[in-house]
Structure formats: structure tokens, C-alpha cells
Amino acid sequence: MSVVATVADPAAHDHFVFRAVLAALAHPGRRFDLPVGDGALEIIRSLYETRTPLWRVGAWELPGDACDVDIGQAQLLLVAATSSGGAIGDAFRGTEVQPELAATVIYEAGSQAPVTPVRLSGPGVDGELSTSLALDADELACRALACAEPPLGIDCLIVAADGGVVGLPRTTRVEVTG
Amino acid sequence: MGYTTVRASPGAVSAAARLAQNAQAVGVSPEQVCDALGILVDQVSGEAGVWEPAVCARALLQAQGDVARAVSLVRAWAAMLPRLATARTALSGMRTVRRITPAFREPDGGQYLGASLDYAQRLLDLDDHETSAMPNAGHETVSNGAPHPPAPMAQDLRRALEGLELDGRVDPGRAARPLDRTRQPVEVGEQRGAFAQLLSRAETGTMTAMAYTAIRGDGDHPTLAELRGGELELEVVHPRSGGTVRVGVVPATVAEMVLYRRPPRGNDRRLTLGVGVTFGRLERRAIAAALLDANCAAVAPATAGRPAPAADEEFLTIALEGQEATGFLEHLKLPHHVTFTSTLDRLLADDVADDAAPEEDS
Amino acid sequence: MRPALDGLLQRGASARAGYGFAYMDVTTKREVRRALLKAVCVPGHLVPFASREMPVARGWGSGGLQVTLSCVTPQDTVKVIDQGDDESMNARGLRQLIADTTGVATTTDARRATLIQTRHRIPEDELREGQVLIFQVPVSDPLRRVSALPSVTRRLHAEGDYTALWLYLYEDHARAGRSSFTSSYPVQVDGRYVMTPSPIPRYDVPRLDRAPFLTLFGAGREAAVFAVPPHTRVLPLAFDDRPFEIERFDGPCWRCGSAGSYLDSEFAEGAERLVCSDTDRCRRRTREQIG
Numbered sequence: 111m112s113v114v115a116t117v118a119d120p121a122a123h124d125h126f127v128f129r130a131v132l133a134a135l136a137h138p139g140r141r142f143d144l145p146v147g148d149g150a151l152e153i154i155r156s157l158y159e160t161r162t163p164l165w166r167v168g169a170w171e172l173p174g175d176a177c178d179v180d181i182g183q184a185q186l187l188l189v190a191a192t193s194s195g196g197a198i199g200d201a202f203r204g205t206e207v208q209p210e211l212a213a214t215v216i217y218e219a220g221s222q223a224p225v226t227p228v229r230l231s232g233p234g235v236d237g238e239l240s241t242s243l244a245l246d247a248d249e250l251a252c253r254a255l256a257c258a259e260p261p262l263g264i265d266c267l268i269v270a271a272d273g274g275v276v277g278l279p280r281t282t283r284v285e286v287t288g
Numbered sequence: 289m290g291y292t293t294v295r296a297s298p299g300a301v302s303a304a305a306r307l308a309q310n311a312q313a314v315g316v317s318p319e320q321v322c323d324a325l326g327i328l329v330d331q332v333s334g335e336a337g338v339w340e341p342a343v344c345a346r347a348l349l350q351a352q353g354d355v356a357r358a359v360s361l362v363r364a365w366a367a368m369l370p371r372l373a374t375a376r377t378a379l380s381g382m383r384t385v386r387r388i389t390p391a392f393r394e395p396d397g398g399q400y401l402g403a404s405l406d407y408a409q410r411l412l413d414l415d416d417h418e419t420s421a422m423p424n425a426g427h428e429t430v431s432n433g434a435p436h437p438p439a440p441m442a443q444d445l446r447r448a449l450e451g452l453e454l455d456g457r458v459d460p461g462r463a464a465r466p467l468d469r470t471r472q473p474v475e476v477g478e479q480r481g482a483f484a485q486l487l488s489r490a491e492t493g494t495m496t497a498m499a500y501t502a503i504r505g506d507g508d509h510p511t512l513a514e515l516r517g518g519e520l521e522l523e524v525v526h527p528r529s530g531g532t533v534r535v536g537v538v539p540a541t542v543a544e545m546v547l548y549r550r551p552p553r554g555n556d557r558r559l560t561l562g563v564g565v566t567f568g569r570l571e572r573r574a575i576a577a578a579l580l581d582a583n584c585a586a587v588a589p590a591t592a593g594r595p596a597p598a599a600d601e602e603f604l605t606i607a608l609e610g611q612e613a614t615g616f617l618e619h620l621k622l623p624h625h626v627t628f629t630s631t632l633d634r635l636l637a638d639d640v641a642d643d644a645a646p647e648e649d650s
Numbered sequence: 651m652r653p654a655l656d657g658l659l660q661r662g663a664s665a666r667a668g669y670g671f672a673y674m675d676v677t678t679k680r681e682v683r684r685a686l687l688k689a690v691c692v693p694g695h696l697v698p699f700a701s702r703e704m705p706v707a708r709g710w711g712s713g714g715l716q717v718t719l720s721c722v723t724p725q726d727t728v729k730v731i732d733q734g735d736d737e738s739m740n741a742r743g744l745r746q747l748i749a750d751t752t753g754v755a756t757t758t759d760a761r762r763a764t765l766i767q768t769r770h771r772i773p774e775d776e777l778r779e780g781q782v783l784i785f786q787v788p789v790s791d792p793l794r795r796v797s798a799l800p801s802v803t804r805r806l807h808a809e810g811d812y813t814a815l816w817l818y819l820y821e822d823h824a825r826a827g828r829s830s831f832t833s834s835y836p837v838q839v840d841g842r843y844v845m846t847p848s849p850i851p852r853y854d855v856p857r858l859d860r861a862p863f864l865t866l867f868g869a870g871r872e873a874a875v876f877a878v879p880p881h882t883r884v885l886p887l888a889f890d891d892r893p894f895e896i897e898r899f900d901g902p903c904w905r906c907g908s909a910g911s912y913l914d915s916e917f918a919e920g921a922e923r924l925v926c927s928d929t930d931r932c933r934r935r936t937r938e939q940i941g
Contacts, residue, residue, distance in 0.1 A: 122671045122752075125723040128683045132721070135690045136864045136879045157683055206808040210688035210697045233693050233840050234879035236862075261842065265691040279691035279879075281840065363703040368675060471677070473698035473873060476801060594799075602799050612871045615708030619788070622710065622740055625914055626733045626770045626927055627833040630851045633897040634832050641827060 123147075124156035131157070134267060134277030139230040139239045141274040150188070150218040150269040162186055165201075167194060187215040187264075192223050193246040198256055201264050209261035212280070219244050221271035226250060227288040233281045240287070243276065244268050247286050254284060318345035330539075330568025331355060335610055336362035337470075337489040339538045339567045356491075356614040363611065367470070374466070375522035375535060379542055384442045386517035391546065395448040395514075402517060448514045449544060452559070458546065459558040461585035476602045483584070483601055487577035488565050491610025498607065499576035502583050502598035510562070510579050513544045517569055541571050545578035547586050560586040580604060672719040673751040678702045682720040682875070686866060689877035694839030695807070696790055701873040711744055711769060713870030714786035718748060718767045721782060721866070727755045729763035734771040734912070734927035741769070758930040770833070772854040774911045774928040779862040779880060785848040790869035790876070792836040792846040812836075812844045815887055823892055835894075837884050844887065845876055853896040853912045858884040899924055906935035 123145060130142040131153055144152055151171065158164075163179040166172075168190025181187065181200045189198075194215070204212035225242035228250070243250070245268065257263035263280025270276070278284070322329050322345045332344040336359045344362055351357035386402025389395045452458050464481040467474060474482040487495070503509040519537035526533045546559040562582025566573035583599040597603045607613070672679070678700075685699040704712040722728065730745040732738035736758040744767065749756050757763050760773035769786040777783065793803035796814040806812070815836055822830045829835075833849040837858065847855055848867060858865065858878065865878045878884055888894040902909040904923040911931070913924040926932035 122724050124676070124679070125672065125721070128679075129721065129723055131687060132683075132690065132864075135687055157680055157687070159677075159680065207804050209692045209695060210685070212688075212691075214687070233882040234690075236881045261692050261695060263691075265688070281691065281693065281879075360703070360707060364705050367678075367703040368673075370675075470700055470702070472681075472700050602801055606798070611703070612708045615710060615712075616788070616871055617709075618707065619709030622769075623733045623735075623738055624770075626851055626912070627849045629912075629914065630833040630853075630897055634828075634830055637828055637895075638826060 127152045127156040130275055131267060131277070134275045135265065135279050136234050136277075138232065138234045138277050138279060138282040139228075139241045139243070141270070141276050144269070144273045144275050146273065149271070149273060150216045150267075153216060153267065153269065153275070154186070154188075158186055164188060165197075167191065167197065184213055185211075187213050189215060189217045190219070192217065192219045192244050193249040194252075196248070196252050198249070198264060199252050201256065203256055203259075203262040203264055206262070209263070212262065213264050215264055215266045216269060217245060217266065218269040219271075223271075226286055229285045229287050231283045231285075234279070235282065243278070243284075244270065250284055250286055253278070256280075316349060318342050318349065321345035321348055327568070327570055328353075328355070330566075330570045331492055331573075332358045332362060333568050334566040334570055334573050335359045335489055335491060336366065337485075337567070338362050338366045340366075356610060360611060360615075373524040373527075373535075375524050377520040377522050377538075379447065379516070379520075380444055381521045382443065382445075382516060382518045382540075382542070383521070383537065384445055384516055384518040387442070387445060387514065389448040389514050391511045391513040392448050395446075397442065397445040400442065445516075447544070449546070449561070457558055458561050459556065459585075460561050464563075476605050480581075480585075483605070484563070484565070484577075484581065486605060486608060487580060488567075488573075490573070490577065490608035491613060492570065492573055492576075494608055494610065494613065495576040495580065496572055498598045498604065499579045502579060502596070510545045510547045510582055512575060512578075513546050513561075515541065515543045515571060515575065517541045517571070539568055541566050541569060541574040543571070543574035543578040545575070545582045547582040549586055671724075671752060672722055673705075673747070674702060674716065674719050678716070679720045682716050685875050686717065686720065686877060689866070689875050690864075690879055692843075693878050693882055694837075694843030694845040694876060696804075696845075696874040696876050698874050701870045704870065705747065706744065708871040709788065710740060711767075711786045711870070713868030713872075713875070714767050714769070714784050715744060715747070715868070716870055717784050717866050717868035717875060718765060719751070721784070722748065722752050722754055722765060724752065724754060726764045727757050727762055729757050729760055729766045729773075730768070731766070731771060731773065731928075732769040733914070734773070735929045737929065759934075760928075760930065770849050770851075771912070771927060772850060772857050774926070774931045777861070777863045781863045783863055783865045785850075785865065785867045787846070787848045787867045787869040788871070789834070789846065790867075790872040790874045792834070792844050807843060810842065812838075812887070815844065819887060819889065819892075823889065828895060829888070829892075836887050838887060839878055839884050840882050845878075847884070851897055851912055852886070852894070855884075855886050855894070856896070860884075903932060906932045906939065908932070908935060 126145040130144050133142045160173055160175055161177050163177050163184050164186040165179060165181045165184035166188040170188050170190060181197055182202055187198065187201055198215055201213040201215065202211065204210060223244040225244050226247050227242045230239045230241065253264065253266065257280040265280055266278040268276040268278065322341050329341050329344045329348065332348055332355055333339055333341065336344065343365060344358065347358035347361040350361060384400065386404065387400045389399055449458060462480045464484050465479065467479050467482040469482045469485055520540045521534055522536050522538060523532045523534050543564045545562040547562065548559055560582050562578045562585060564574040564577025564581055566577065580598060584601045587595045587599050594600055681699055685697045689697045701713065702716060704715055706712050706715060728745065728748055730736065730741045732741035735741065745756055748754065760766060760775040760777065763781065765782050765784065766773060767784045772783065791803050792815065793806055795818065797803050819829055822828065833851050834846045835852050835855050836844050837847050837855060838844050847858055860881050860883060862880050864880055867876045886894045899913045901924050903911065903913060903926045905925055908926055912927045914927045915922055916925045
């Protein structure tokens, strides 16, 4: 599914962003177009508040009053790379009663990002899906550990330089191939 | 088996609405509603949690007096307005026009009956009046001495409970942090401020009924320490200067209720304090809210089993939301034939099974 | 009246003028969206959100509406049904509100819709990947049968403790040889959370299992959303040796002849007759047969 922003509806812009992200998490591993704009920043602007507690690594052009916190307190983790160096192991994974409180991680690695070939399965995937993800194998291993006790886990979005977004909810089983 | 659909022929919905609106008062302005039915307007205001009498009166007209519907209209309208600031207010700053202290005969600063129908006989007045003077109105100090001259609106009245509080006789309970449950989900029992907000906007009849169940029991019932009516001053922080700016006043009624908890409760021999607030002058809203707040606060943390409904914050959170209650009750008027078909399917399956079952010896 | 209030109550201004795209303020939309995204990440789990006041009463679709308005883009085509009928009064009102506040195209044909908001039915047409089905939900918790209190049921869900529901089923079978659950039959999602599919008939429940479409559920009064991603297992609670039973009808639809759809009854041409609940598909089938 591809959505393209209509300049005549600036108020509807965030609706297009949301639908791309929704589709990405509903169909893990598949790429969906974000409307023309600033990639991950579009997602942040459309979905989160200026006071959303966040943690970041790498260069992120956020407003001055962004609320930077320790990683365990963050609702949103921003990683401008294909790896957080294992930091996501400390991200908040939700609670048994409130798994929805878990953090969301947004990766935006840039156009030269290396990719890891994977095979995906789980909710949203019809059988199995062979694809590649702009995340290091080590990072994927870290993620698997963080998601090893369902329903706790972390939910990831990977934004490509070409304006596409791929989703990896905690329910997706990722097997690194090749 | 199954049930007939109810479908809209083109225009049926608007025709139904027009028929209902034909009975609407013609030529009655919102101002007239405010003047003549002010307490009804206050009720809408209180339940909507929105102070804007002109809008509440307009909603009442549009709803033909149906308070629940009027509250819906006002809340939906207010939900779309931009949120500019959070105001602070203080009881000490209230421009008080009415203040009674049933717990205390003569508090510091006196009691002010104010404009109240409490002691008026409930005799239906069948005479035609242009205007009618309300009995027992006026700013008279109730005391045993010589009549005092009418007092101007009092401010900085000391709270009647202050003395007992300084003596350590009052348990204020958990601190209440202001929290807007319409803007974020709130866990029951976590936030007294959010519960206070719920109580301040609760459906009046339900809250009255719940509070009634709490006080008709045997033995001591809660005592109303103080009831204050007047205007609360609202202050906001100026976005540029950072200074405090007074932006207006809002009429409100505040009630403080104290509950005596029979021992044993360890060595804690204190009264439990409950506070209730409502916009406007419909006082039983504040009184019931204060009572329920005290009741819930008095529940010992280690209580086994569930407390009585009027002391069960979770139960009250469900029962007191008038919009949810009226909406869901009235939703029964929506078509339910698909689900009813499913129900009949189960009933008839039982019949089929009975028919198929071997006959029993009689 | 003061000038600012005058502006807000401008005589002649339409009730819908002055609202942004899709009626709701951006803060509300963001909150609903965050809740929906997490709901998709934890299939079948109830995610609370601060349900906003809407121009429809609680219990009349305010939740489904908040979900639809948070999702809809100008490129969507929206269908709204109630009991399978696009022309049911509430469905019309909701569809009108959505169209008025978004300018979006609407349809009664489920094959052409991209977003479908529904009360109590799944459209009979085969729905495809890319379509989104949004259910209006009255009672959000299948464990409400067990306890009225969320504090109790949340703990049961967290522990995956659904023994009380299995006990109901067991007692039904022991007593009468069949389940007595009517609509809102409890289903288990992805082998974990038991959820209510909303008050759809049992007939519709199997359509949710490994569906190619995304399903979102909105409960405005109870202030929760939940979701099932496509291609996810959704299985009605049933014992292995006691198959799940759907509703049965005594004959086909008298209009289009369909023997494979969920039926209502109507009094027509002098008699009580069975007719498709999905009015649009029935009309199409009838036209195909005449033409």
C-alpha cells in the first residue's frame, strides 16, 4: 500500500504518516511509503508530544524543549544508525498488566545502511517472509532478547532514506539468514 | 427466526428531529433560561465540568431540558476548544457569599446564610408574580447576638476545620495532584486528584443516591464541616513574564466533610476529611462528592474483600459517569436484531435437543 | 455576550465549520493513534486511552468513530454499517459525520471500501489485504462475565487466566450439550489474549481467523482499543471434541436466494421471510439475477 501526501490537505498530512506506520506494524517486514518529508521526524511529529520522554543516539533535529531522559524512562528511543550498541536491552518493555507501555524504537540509518537478511514470521506475516532489515545482526539479537517474554517487549520502526518505513512489532519472530 | 430491521427512509432522521423540535420553546433566550432556571443551568455546568452559562443554557434549550443531552452538547463543544492554560485557585481567596458550618456553632468569621431556599417552606406558589422575593434571603449573620449589618462578600475566611487540623485531629488522606482524566487514562486508586475530578463532574442523581446509601446506615454518619459558596478566583502563569495573572472568577460550591472512624484502626484517632467541589450553586453535588471522597479515603488499605459500593472507588468510577450511563442505557434503542437472532438460535437449539431427547417415564 | 464567545457561537455557522480535518483535535488523534499502534503490537490486548467527548453519545459508536477519524485519510473510501445495513439510522448518521468532517468518499459496496466501520457484523464480501475493519464495541472485556471490575479482570488477562470462561463452557456442555454463548463469543488471539470480537454473530467469528485484513476495535465508553493484525490466529474458545457452532437458518434469503449468508427476517408480501442482513450484497446479488 502506498500513500502520497496531498499538498492541499496539510491538516491531513499526519493521517498519511499514521497509516503508513499502522500498515508497517500490521505487516511486519514490508515497506510502506511515508509522505514526502523528514522521514522519522514526520513520525515523531505526527504521533508524539513535545513532552514525550525520549532517549536518542546520533544526530536528531528535535525541538529545543524535547524531553531527554534515561533510557529506562523513555517512551521513544531514537537511533540514527543500524544499531544502538545493545542499549535497547535497557529499554522499558512494559508490564504484565500494561504491556502497551513499552517503548517504541525508531531507527533511521541513512542511505548507505547495511542490511541483514532475515526470515520473519508471526502476526501480520502470511506464513513466512524473507527480506532484509537495516539493523545489525547483533541489534536483532538484542531485540530478540528484549522480546523473549511476551507480551513484554519493544516495538521497532525502521525508516529508510528513501522515505519508506518498515515495522517490527515485538510479536515478530526474526531469524537471521545468510 | 430473526427480527425486522428498522431502516431509515430518506429524511426519516431529520423528520423525527423536526417533530421533536416542534415542541421546543420559541422565543426563549439563553439569558432568560439563566435568569429563571439558574440552578438547572448550574447542574448542566457541574456535570459538563464547563463554566459557561450562556452555552449551558443554550444546550438546555436545544435539548428541551434533557440535562444529560445538554451535558453531551456542552462537553462535545468544550472538547474542541483550544486548551490555553491551567488555572490555579485557592479556597482562601473565594469571594464568599454563603458559608455554613454545621459542625461548628460559631466559627471564626461567622456563618453566612446567603441566598438559600433551604429553610423556605416547600409550598407550591400558585400566585402569579412578576417577580418573587425569595424568603430568608440576604446576608445575615446567624448568631445569638444582636443582628449584624449585612456583610460584603467575605474573603480570607479561615477554614472552620483549621483548629482541629492544627491539633492533629484530621487525616487529610492522600494528596490530590491535579490530573485531567479527559486527557489521559488514569488508573483507579492511583490518583485522588483524578477521582476528585470525576466527583466534580458526576451525574447528580447517581451521586446523590450513592451518598444516600452511605449515610442511612446505623450510627455516626459524616458531618459537614463547612459548605462555602461564592466565586473562586482563577490565576494563570503569564506565558511571557512568568508572573501570576488573575484571569477571572468562577462560581463554585465547596464542601468539606469529616468522617469519624470507629476504633480499632491502630492508634490513628483522626477524622477522615473529604472535599467536594462543583461549579455553580447546586449544593448537593458538592456535599455528595465530599462524602464519597471521605468514604473512599477512609477505607483501610488492608481491607479484605470489596468495600461497600459508596466506599469503592472503582465501583464509583463506573457508576458516576453520567454520560456513559445514559448513553449506554439509551443505546438499547439501537437495532439489536442480529445479536437477538443469535440469542434465539441458542433458545431454539435447546428446543431441538429436547425434542430429540428420549421420552422420560412419567 | 462577549466577542470571543460570539465568534464561537456564530449564528449561521454550520455545526461542523471551524473544525480541523476529521473533527478531532490533534492531541486526541495522536493519543488514539499511539494506543492503536500498541494494540497492533499486542494483539487482542485492551489498550486504554482517554476517550474524548464526541457528537455521538457514549454507547452509540463514539469509540469506533474515534478510531475511524484517527485513521481516515482523504484518499480513503468509507463504508459504515449497523447490523449489516448501510441505511440503518445510526450508520447513516455516523457516515454523514465522517464525510462532513473529512470530505472523504463513501460507499455501500464493501469491495470498494478501504475503511469499514461496523456495528455487529462483518460484511459478507471477501475482504482483502489493505482494507481496515473498525468495530464498534460496547463491552470491551470478555471477562466482564466473570467480574464487573477492571482491576480484577486486568490481572486475569495479565496472568492468562481464563479458567472462568472455560468453566462456563464446560457447564454449558455438561448441562445442555452445547455452548450457550450467543454473540460476542470469546476468541483467543495469537494463542494468548482472549478478546471479545464485539457482538458479531458466531457466524462471523471464523472470518477473523488469519484474515487478510486488519481489524481494529474501538470502545469509546469503556475507553479502550484493541486490534488484530492480518494473518493472525483468532480461535473461538471451544473444546476439541465440542465444535464451535454457528447460527443456522431455515431457508435461503427470499430476495437473492443466498443460502450462505447471515439472515434477518422481514415482513414482506404478506409473510415473515428470511432476508440477508448484509443489505448491499443482497441488493447486488438480486440485481445480478434479474439482469
